[in-house]
Amino acid sequence: MKLDELVALLRRRGVLWPSAEIYGGTQGLYDYGPLGTRLKQRIEDAWQSWFLGLSEDYHLIQPAELLPEPVVRASGHLENFTDPEVTCGHCHAVFRAETVLEKVRPEGVDGLSPAEIGEIVTRHQLRCPSCGSTELTVPRPFNLMFGLDFGVTGRERVYLQPETAQASYLSFARMWDVGRRTLPLGVAVIAHAYRNEIAPRQVLFRMRAFTQAELQIFFDPTDFPVPFSDVADELLPVVRARDRLAGREEVRRVAARELAGAGELPEFYVYHMVQSYRFYRDVLRHPAERIRLFEKSDQERAFYNRIQFDLEVQLESLGGFKELGAIHYRGDYDLGRHGQGSGHDLSVVPTGRPRVLPHVLELTFGVDRNLWALADAHLTVEGDRTYWKLPSYLSPVPVGVFPLLKKEHGPAARSVAERLRSAGIRAVVDTAGSIGKRYARMDEAGTPFGVTVDGETVEAASPNHGTVTLRERDSRAQERVPIDRLAERLRPFFVPPRPGGTRAD
Numbered sequence: 001m002k003l004d005e006l007v008a009l010l011r012r013r014g015v016l017w018p019s020a021e022i023y024g025g026t027q028g029l030y031d032y033g034p035l036g037t038r039l040k041q042r043i044e045d046a047w048q049s050w051f052l053g054l055s056e057d058y059h060l061i062q063p064a065e066l067l068p069e070p071v072v073r074a075s076g077h078l079e080n081f082t083d084p085e086v087t088c089g090h091c092h093a094v095f096r097a098e099t100v101l102e103k104v105r106p107e108g109v110d111g112l113s114p115a116e117i118g119e120i121v122t123r124h125q126l127r128c129p130s131c132g133s134t135e136l137t138v139p140r141p142f143n144l145m146f147g148l149d150f151g152v153t154g155r156e157r158v159y160l161q162p163e164t165a166q167a168s169y170l171s172f173a174r175m176w177d178v179g180r181r182t183l184p185l186g187v188a189v190i191a192h193a194y195r196n197e198i199a200p201r202q203v204l205f206r207m208r209a210f211t212q213a214e215l216q217i218f219f220d221p222t223d224f225p226v227p228f229s230d231v232a233d234e235l236l237p238v239v240r241a242r243d244r245l246a247g248r249e250e251v252r253r254v255a256a257r258e259l260a261g262a263g264e265l266p267e268f269y270v271y272h273m274v275q276s277y278r279f280y281r282d283v284l285r286h287p288a289e290r291i292r293l294f295e296k297s298d299q300e301r302a303f304y305n306r307i308q309f310d311l312e313v314q315l316e317s318l319g320g321f322k323e324l325g326a327i328h329y330r331g332d333y334d335l336g337r338h339g340q341g342s343g344h345d346l347s348v349v350p351t352g353r354p355r356v357l358p359h360v361l362e363l364t365f366g367v368d369r370n371l372w373a374l375a376d377a378h379l380t381v382e383g384d385r386t387y388w389k390l391p392s393y394l395s396p397v398p399v400g401v402f403p404l405l406k407k408e409h410g411p412a413a414r415s416v417a418e419r420l421r422s423a424g425i426r427a428v429v430d431t432a433g434s435i436g437k438r439y440a441r442m443d444e445a446g447t448p449f450g451v452t453v454d455g456e457t458v459e460a461a462s463p464n465h466g467t468v469t470l471r472e473r474d475s476r477a478q479e480r481v482p483i484d485r486l487a488e489r490l491r492p493f494f495v496p497p498r499p500g501g502t503r504a505d
Helices: 002-014 034-054 069-075 097-101 114-123 165-178 241-245 265-284 333-342 367-378 406-422 435-445 483-494
Strands: 016-018 030-032 058-061 066-068 085-088 095-096 147-150 156-160 183-192 207-218 235-240 252-253 292-293 307-315 321-333 360-368 379-381 383-390 399-403 427-429 451-452 468-471 478-482
Touching: 002 016, 016 292, 016 321, 030 034, 030 427, 034 058, 034 183, 034 265, 058 165, 058 307, 058 406, 066 069, 066 147, 069 156, 069 165, 069 292, 069 333, 085 097, 095 097, 097 114, 097 321, 147 333, 165 183, 165 333, 165 360, 207 307, 207 367, 265 292, 265 307, 265 321, 292 321, 307 367, 307 427, 321 333, 360 367, 360 406, 367 379, 383 435, 399 406, 406 427, 406 451, 406 483, 435 451, 478 483
Parallel strands: 058 183, 235 292, 399 427, 399 451
Antiparallel strands: 016 030, 066 156, 085 095, 147 156, 183 207, 207 360, 235 252, 292 307, 307 321, 321 360, 379 383, 451 468, 468 478
16 A cells, blocks of 8 residues: 555554644644554554563653753763755755665665765765755754753753663663572563654654653573574574675575674574564564564664664565664663663672673664554555554454444343443444444454344343344354353464464464
8 A cells, every 4th residue: 555545544644743742733743543542552562462471570660751951961861862854955855864765775874984975975865855955955863852941940951752772771780689690681661752854754753752662671691591592493584784885685585593603693682583574473473574684784883782683574565665664783782881871880790690780682672663563564445445454462452342233232232342441341332324334444443353132142041041133253254152252262362472382273
């Protein structure tokens, strides 16, 4: 589905729309409607269930979203959290350099200096995306953080957090004290991040306020045990940096044991690559052939990363592979910098082991981007039918209940819906329009099951012994199910896969 078509459909169905829409919208800001809000919550719940399910020592916290200036100074954000921009001298439009260079340098501009970006612009005679002029200049990098005056005097300075990761580093010492004083220790955050993007674009992919889900795993670099044998045979779709430098950019499927062989990549890193890949394949249900793990080279990756693979999915609406998450091995950079900045020694002494300054493995996940990817991948058009093939456990509306006749069958339909809700399955009653239109409306919303209440239901000797018609969204197959067995029949479909479990069909 094309970008404009997808935006129009999601807006019409109450998934999302531009913030302050009645004033013309605000660039880089979006509001979620009822369906979008529920879908977003379910994505976050699925992420938390999967990644915190990897260990009993992985925990979710909810920190403040304002960072004092000493924090962002120590973390390097004041100095390094910048984005090169390109300005048109003719129409004065401003663009991210990555946007202007994307056709001649699809791997991005990470690691390039402003001078190098300017040389590429000149050599390829690149034109302004807005007016077509070649009068493009490359000014100094632009810091993306939002700064605020803090306190009644206005002398203090704070920043809206540009990423959720810093909260985990700041909380590490306290988490060590309240936890079991053991490594590895995982601290996860699901929260807003804020970036003053030069040119927000591609709807939810480049926003100024967005949601991140990140797990920071603190570990002893000499001892990070993982059950690697459980994942050793998994074939991972990788694009290696060295292959790209040699002109080979195709995806290769490589066994996890091979990636970790001869010490090429640490076993703990490859293990979490597999878990991330399985989450996208088995939980979010992206087709395996549309997923790749894209390695960033020394020049491309963030300065604090020792190893970086981006998890990318091919999206039709955005014209190719797009980053939805990543696995970053950050070394001891973060606790080292905050230890120096705060004057507190953040090294620890695990039980029975020598003192160590923990290293960090970061698993990062863009919630908004992944919501968009679920629409791109699973909204399906077949002839005059449009339906959203969301996994049942992610659906904003799990079950729609339809009285065939509003007056005659309405009370029984409401009773069926209440029985489902009492059993922990959210169900909504829809009485508007023909039964076909109600099916179509729920199909577009991603509702996996429809329950029709009809004359046969209400004519039963007892309401508890009646039957209803259960319709499955994707196949449109129907069957009669006793009311007293309906919740039992549906419940397994609303349990997401967990690490170590079997893949859901």
